[in-house]
Amino acid sequence: MESHKALSFVFRSIPFKDFDKRVILLTRQFGKVVAIAPRAQKSQKRFGSGLESLTLVSAFYQMKANSSLGQLQEVQILNPFSMLKKSVKKMAYGSYFLEMIGEVMGENESSPNLFDFLQSFLEALEKSAQEEVLARFFEARLLPKIGYQPILKHCVKCSLPFEALEGNISFSLSLGGIVCFRCLGREDKTSRIVSKEVIRYFDHMMSPKKDPLISYPFLREIGTFLPSFLFYQLGKELKSYTFIEKLFGE
Ligand SMILES: [Zn+2]
Numbered sequence: 001m002e003s004h005k006a007l008s009f010v011f012r013s014i015p016f017k018d019f020d021k022r023v024i025l026l027t028r029q030f031g032k033v034v035a036i037a038p039r040a041q042k043s044q045k046r047f048g049s050g051l052e053s054l055t056l057v058s059a060f061y062q063m064k065a066n067s068s069l070g071q072l073q074e075v076q077i078l079n080p081f082s083m084l085k086k087s088v089k090k091m092a093y094g095s096y097f098l099e100m101i102g103e104v105m106g107e108n109e110s111s112p113n114l115f116d117f118l119q120s121f122l123e124a125l126e127k128s129a130q131e132e133v134l135a136r137f138f139e140a141r142l143l144p145k146i147g148y149q150p151i152l153k154h155c156v157k158c159s160l161p162f163e164a165l166e167g168n169i170s171f172s173l174s175l176g177g178i179v180c181f182r183c184l185g186r187e188d189k190t191s192r193i194v195s196k197e198v199i200r201y202f203d204h205m206m207s208p209k210k211d212p213l214i215s216y217p218f219l220r221e222i223g224t225f226l227p228s229f230l231f232y233q234l235g236k237e238l239k240s241y242t243f244i245e246k247l248f249g250e
Contacts, residue, residue, distance in 0.1 A: 001062045004070070006030055007078075008059045009118060011102050013051040015041050023051055023072060024102065025059055028115035032107045035061045035070030050075035054084060054094045056119070068107065084126040092247060093131045096240040097121050097138055103234055104146045113145060132248075136219050139226050140205040148233045151177030152203045158183050168193050171225050173232040190232065192225045202226070 006027035016022035021040035025033045040047050050057050056079040061070040084090045101118045105111050121138045128134055143149050154161045155169075156177040170179050173190035178199060184191065198221045204212040205222070231237045 001064055003060070003062050004030065006033065006059050006061075007115070008033070008057050009098060009101075009115075009122075010051055010053055010055045010057060010075075011098050012053055013037070013040070021051060025057075026098065026101055026105055026111075026115065026118065027059070028112050029110055031109040031111045032102065032105045033059075033061070033070055034068065034107075035059075035072040037072040047072070047075055048077070049080065050077050052080075052085075054081050054091070054098065054122070055079070056081065081122065081126060084122065089131055089248060090125055092240065092244050093135055094122055094125055096135065096238065096244060097125070099238045099240045100138075100142065100230070103238070104142075117142070117145060130214075132223070133214055133219055135244075136222055136226060137205060139230055140202065140222075141208055143230070144206055148176070148230070149206070150229065152199055154178075155180040155183055162196070162199070165196065168195060169199065170194065171199070171229075173225065173229050176229075176233075194221060194225065198222060 006025070006029045008025040008027040011024040011026050013021045013023045016036060019039045019042050021037040023035050023037050025035065027033050037047055037051055040051055049055070055077060057075040057077055059072065060074040061072045063070050081094070084094055097118060101114055105114050121134065125131065125134055152162060155165065156172065156175045157179055160180050162178065165180050167181055169181060170184050170191040170193050171177070172179050172188050174188065179191060198218050201212060201215060201218040202222050204210045227241060
């Protein structure tokens with residue numbers, strides 16, 4: 001038995017067997033961790049509200065040799081994100097951020113970058129009234145962190161530089177970058193027509209050093225391909241995103 005203490009976001013807690021809960025934690029030190037919380041279905045005594053999704057905790061758990069399932073012993077709540085949990089919309093976006101990081105975070109590997117990134121966006125979400133705007137920045141800035149940085153400096157097919165491209169260009173989900181008007185074939189069903197201004201703005205969004213002024217028309221247009229691009233790379237659409245679309249989509 002090895003004892004661990006980890007700064008964690010509770011991602012999901014579901015009933016396990018008759019009395020326990022199976023808890024997925026996104027931790028800073030050990031990446032994604034799955035642990036059993038004994039008797040958590042029956043009694044609130046030991047874990048209180050510390051197993052609620054979207055709670056920042058310090059988690060104490062033990063790992064047996066040759067098992068990937070931990071045994072949760074104690075959780076100390078560091079930030080319950082109470083303000084965030086008061087709003088259905090913020091909860092929905094917070095769950096989306098969690099699910100996305102849960103998809104890309106590895107098990108048993110130190111993930112301080114992804115963890116800190118998630119924490120900063122959840123803290124911003126709690127204060128902000130512009131959930132959609134935050135979501136687009138979250139998606140854009142996540143891309144380079146997980147190796148999905150799209151090619152925007154030149155056409156992915158003929159390498160013609162971005163500045164030399166004329167008129168509308170397209171963003172291809174499957175090719176992972178921009179395609180010039182001449183190279184655009186009808187066979188690529190995953191491409192979306194976009195303007196150069198939108199691509200330039202998208203490029204600025206990905207860099208945390210630049211904070212472009214918020215442009216709603218640009219962000220709306222980016223919203224038509226950016227989440228899809230992430231889902232294309234992940235190989236699936238996230239349930240929390242489908243839920244946001246259903247509840248708040250236009
Ligand atoms: Zn081209």
